[in-house]
Amino acid sequence: MLKLGVIGTGWITKQFVAAARATNAFELTAVYSRHEESAQSFINQTAPATAYTKMDDFLGSDVDVVYIASPNSLHASQALAALDANKHVIVEKPLVATAMEFEKLDEALHKKTSLYLFEAARHVYEHNFQVVNDFTHRQQIDGATLTYMKYSSKYDAFLAGKLPNVFNPEFAGGALMDLGIYLVYDAVAWFGVPDNAVYLPHFLKSGVDGDGVARLDYGDFSVTLITGKTTNSSLPSEIYSGRQTLTMDNAAELVTIKLDDQVLSTEKLANPMEAEAAYFAKAITGQDRNAFDKAWQLAKEVHQVMSILRTSANLDF
Ligand SMILES: NC(=O)c1ccc[n+]([C@@H]2O[C@H](COP(=O)([O-])OP(=O)(O)OC[C@H]3O[C@@H](n4cnc5c(N)ncnc54)[C@H](OP(=O)(O)O)[C@@H]3O)[C@@H](O)[C@H]2O)c1
Incomplete structure (x- = not known):
């Protein structure tokens, strides 16, 4: 079971957590929010987990995978911090706001070849x-x-x-x-x-x-x-x-x-994020480098x- 930590407590994070739990490959263990009440309210509405308001403590926890659904301009720096803390990362679209941010993530991934980073471009994974x-x-x-x-x-x-x-x-x-x-x-x-x-x-x-x-x-x-x-x-x-x-x-x-x-x-999907969550879980648990490379190459070209x-x-x- 992959331990999942999330950044951002909006509706899309709830939807992703529901999709991730439906795969039976993820369990929610950590929620980061700028506000304790928001983190607790998120936990009450989803699943038991630990609330964090300090990013260092959140990234220092034992989560395996960090899902990021913050405002777009924060994605790259938060993803870099998560990689630095040796976490796999799933980032909401758009992964980056500039070409330079993409280069930095690419470099970080070349240095940490056991870690995977996926852009949550949900429809790409649908039948x-x-x-x-x-x-x-x-x-x-x-x-x-x-x-x-x-x-x-x-x-x-x-x-x-x-x-x-x-x-x-x-x-x-x-x-x-x-x-x-x-x-x-x-x-x-x-x-x-x-x-x-x-x-x-x-x-x-x-x-x-x-x-x-x-x-x-x-x-x-x-x-x-x-x-x-x-x-x-x-x-x-x-x-x-x-x-x-x-x-x-x-x-x-x-x-x-x-x-x-x-x-x-x-095909009408009840939760349109389930296919991507299943793909990410399979790639991470099976250490499927090809599945990561394929998604990363597409993200690079996009x-x-x-x-x-x-x-x-x-x-x-
Ligand atoms: N895949 C999809 O179908 C889909 C759908 C919707 C959105 N998205 C993506 O998900 C991401 C989040 O979208 P959203 O509409 O939920 O965005 P948002 O409401 O602007 O912010 C998302 C979360 O980020 C935190 N946040 C808000 N303002 C912040 C600030 N100034 N500084 C730091 N953190 C802040 C908040 O969490 P806390 O208050 O708990 O810190 C908030 O719940 C975007 O990148 C968007 O493109 C994807």
């Missing part, structure tokens, strides 16, 4: 993601349009004059970092690293992108990514192959995959593209 992957690696591709736009639960507060972390440039917020990254994962896994990429954002007054469109150039075809946090879109996503079109109801929440009128796969997209839009964190 339907593989269904699409099988299609794109078998068929000629002539282009794609991938969409993920959701009205943020924090947007009303932003409109009322508050500055939630996800809309704050100091915490590396914005649509590309929060939702666009799912689409970049899609594109890189399904089509590879593009020759060129540009991002055209619409900026909010805080300085982050509220929505935007990215164009990824693959030479023979191009892929359009549409993302946003200020409106809801029910546009399906499409991958074009000659006369055939593969359709997904949503490029980051892959429920139904169709090839023209034929349903290839349909963050190269993310960096190009940010640079093209002057989105510097």
